[in-house]
Amino acid sequence: MLKDVLKLRREVQNLKQSEVAEFVGVTPQTYMKWENGKNEPKASNIKKLAEILKISESEICQGIIFSSNMNPLDFMKKVALFKNYLDDVTFTSILFDCIQDKDGFLNELERTMKKHHKFGVDDLDKVPDEDKYAALEMTKIENQIDPL
Template sequence: MFSEQLKIARKQKSLSQAALGKLLGVQAQTIGRWETGKSEPNLETVNKLCEILNIPLYSLISKDVDYQLNYEEAFVIKKYRELNDDGKQMIINLLKMI
């Protein structure tokens, strides 16, 4: 559930509701309403939350996520998926050398 995932992500970054609200440009009470499920932000705001919290979008909207990728990890996966088969094989070969 979004409200629970938001609260978990915020606490993992050691941010108060007020601090997150300041970074996002909203009041702490707004963050509180989102975390209690009384209201939800629009998609643009959710994307900003993901940037601030350094998490991928699915980690806020999926309750089945067992782990959370940070922004850089999600970016690498996204770029890998955009590669053709030769590019993917090159990445795999490079990683094996590490």
């Protein structure tokens, strides 16, 4: 439930109710009502709550925590191994089924691609073929892994 997510994440972050309230821009009493389940935050408060509690907006809205205790680097290494041994359609189908914040995921991919290549998927129709090819080749080199 939402109230449980708010309390658990606040305690994990070692924050006081008043600190969360101040960050979000509400009174401590308002935040306390959210954490006690008497009221729920407005949509305009969700982004700030997610930011300070270090969870996704979807986790707040759904009142459940998706994240695991797995170390992020261990998670990325394991996913990379699966990606090497699964075809793209299967891999992306599983991503689609498991990612709760699909828009956020796609926005982050677009932002990261622009950071790495100076263009994103939304720009591909305007990018010269040689630039696309260079980006693909650079990515292939970066993705090469030691077979042992």
